[in-house]
Amino acid sequence: MKLAICTNKPERLTLQLLKAFQWVDYFSAVLGGDSLSTRKPDPSILFEAIRRSGGGRGILVGDSITDVETARAANVPCVIVTFGYRDRRAEQLGATQLVASYDQLVSTLLDL
Numbered sequence: 395m396k397l398a399i400c401t402n403k404p405e406r407l408t409l410q411l412l413k414a415f416q417w418v419d420y421f422s423a424v425l426g427g428d429s430l431s432t433r434k435p436d437p438s439i440l441f442e443a444i445r446r447s448g449g450g451r452g453i454l455v456g457d458s459i460t461d462v463e464t465a466r467a468a469n470v471p472c473v474i475v476t477f478g479y480r481d482r483r484a485e486q487l488g489a490t491q492l493v494a495s496y497d498q499l500v501s502t503l504l505d506l
Contacts, residue, residue, distance in 0.1 A: 395503065398443035402427035402434050402460070422447040434460050437468035453506055455499065462487045471506045473499070 398421055401408055405426025412418040423446035427433045430442060444452040454465040457478030465472030466488075474489035475496075484492055491502050 395500075396422040396447040398423035398425070398447045400425045400434065400439040400443040400454075400464075405429045435463035435467055437464055440464055440468045440470070453503055455503075457484075459487050462489050465490070473502055473506070 399408060399412075400423075403426055405424065405428055408424055408426050409418065412421065412424065418424070423443045425439050425443050425446075427439075430438055432438045434440070440452065440454060444450070452468070452470045453473060454461055454468070454470055455473045455475070456462070456464075457475050458480050459482070462472050462474065471490040473491045473493055474484050474487055476484040476492050476494045480487070491506065493499055493502050
């Protein structure tokens, strides 16, 4: 599996944060809301993250309705964490799968 970030936050700030935590090397692609001419929920940013990661299957892991809508638009599964930012309960978002802890994430991704 490869990890990529596609966020609506500015790419420059996202990279600064990743560098501060020394996490930048964990990700094969980092795209922000200003990386392309479109933003989530338009699927272009997700498609580009998958392309920059070498292509293949993709699964979006997120925490908001915007993430679910992006995954639907891209026709990829969406795993939503039950913690984090959202304006409604995770169970109401319509994700493919929910996880309550990152400890569940790898097995959930492998199942999908």
